[in-house]
Amino acid sequence: MTPLLVCDDSGMARKQLIRALPADWPVQITQAANGEEALAAIRQGLGRVMLLDLTMPVMDGYQVLAQVQEEGLPCSILVVSGDVQAEALRRVQELGALAFLRKPADPQELRDTLLRLGLMQEGESVEAASTSAVDTGKVGFRDALREVSNVAMGRAAALLAEELGVFVQLPIPAVNLFEASELHMALADANRGDCLSAVCQGFIGEAIAGEALLLFHDSEIDDIRRLLGLRPGDETGTSEMLLDLASILIGACLSGIAEQIDVRFSLGHPQLLGQHAQTIDELIQFNRTRWRQTLAVEISYGLEGHAVHFNLLLLFTEDSVPLLSGKIQYLME
Incomplete structure (x- = not known):
């Protein structure tokens, strides 16, 4: 053998x-x-x-x-x-x-x-x-969702790498269930005392719904503009640039998840949730009532050779968890 x-x-x-x-x-x-x-x-x-x-x-x-x-x-x-x-x-x-x-x-x-x-x-x-x-052991829901997210984030990274002409460093996705008031804890690493800008985009498919939140550090935006061949320091078009990058990362990541669990997500229009916010709490305060208890998948992309990071958070509603769990369970059987 x-x-x-x-x-x-x-x-x-x-x-x-x-x-x-x-x-x-x-x-x-x-x-x-x-x-x-x-x-x-x-x-x-x-x-x-x-x-x-x-x-x-x-x-x-x-x-x-x-x-x-x-x-x-x-x-x-x-x-x-x-x-x-x-x-x-x-x-x-x-x-x-x-x-x-x-x-x-x-x-x-x-x-x-x-x-x-x-x-x-x-x-x-x-x-x-x-x-x-071979005994492959019992696979828990979080482990399974982490792997589904891992595959999806890889596909999104490939598109981002092609767009920016860099190698994207991939993390191990973090999966957590927490109250909306604890959202800032899941993003503690993202909040380094820097001002933040964010793009939010809703999604729904077969009763699985949520919102994707993509965070940008304002101190890194000029570096992103350089990678895209845009003039640093020029605020013109910054909003469009952030929305375009969000469309790549959020769209590809959700598409990758949808393909694996056999659903079809409809995406809302991406929107700037806030620009130049001082804290993560400031970014999410308007959505606390909607997010309540949330299943969150956090993915922190880094660009090799550049001090640039994108923090992507996929927030699934509490009502989505049973169906999402069932879809993932099917993958494991």
Whole structure:
């Protein structure tokens, strides 16, 4: 049997990937939740082939690839990631990855890739295959929503990277349920004493509704204008620029989520919620009555080589949670 290592911080992602494996590929599967665990498994001979995520805590996929190269470890690595930026593909190839598949992995594409690379053969005996017996564990709702959001944010980042001509650094999305009065706590990292501007856009689809809030730091807006080829310091067109960027990030992210959970979101017109606000509370005070208890997904995009960050918060209404949970549960079954 081929020692196969599946490395991803998301239990749901590992479960989806193991289910996508060819049924006739005799493998012995080991799972790792971060890069350090993966390297330890490879050194023990448990990962002759590895399916590797990129965005992980402790040690990410890029670091794993570099370390495998440095130590000369015997491991054939296929990257399976939600980060579909062209630069991400170039970097993992440079670090020795044999293939790049986008999440969620398509079973036929995965099979074709394994055959093309000679990592499996047609007609292999399945007597020793252990794929179906692997315990992927119970996947919680937050973990599952985090993974769905991870895939969606990767698609949005690819569009942003193309628009701005930079590499977008992706975080691990944060998922929380809190009262509207606690909203500022979820964005504590975003409020660095800087004035903020924000764009808000409502969405609804099959009784799943909410609002997307995108925050910009005013001190970074000139840098954004430079990246877009606009003259720094010129306030003309700033509102339009922020609205355009919001349309890219919010639209692509919600589209990515909708595609995975099989809904269709209708989006309202984006609007500037506030400009040059001193605090996050000042930005949200007008919406406290609407947001009440809220399921929030927070994504903090960064631009490599630039002191620019975008904080995107997807706020789902309390009434949306049961249906959203049901949709995600379907993905896990």
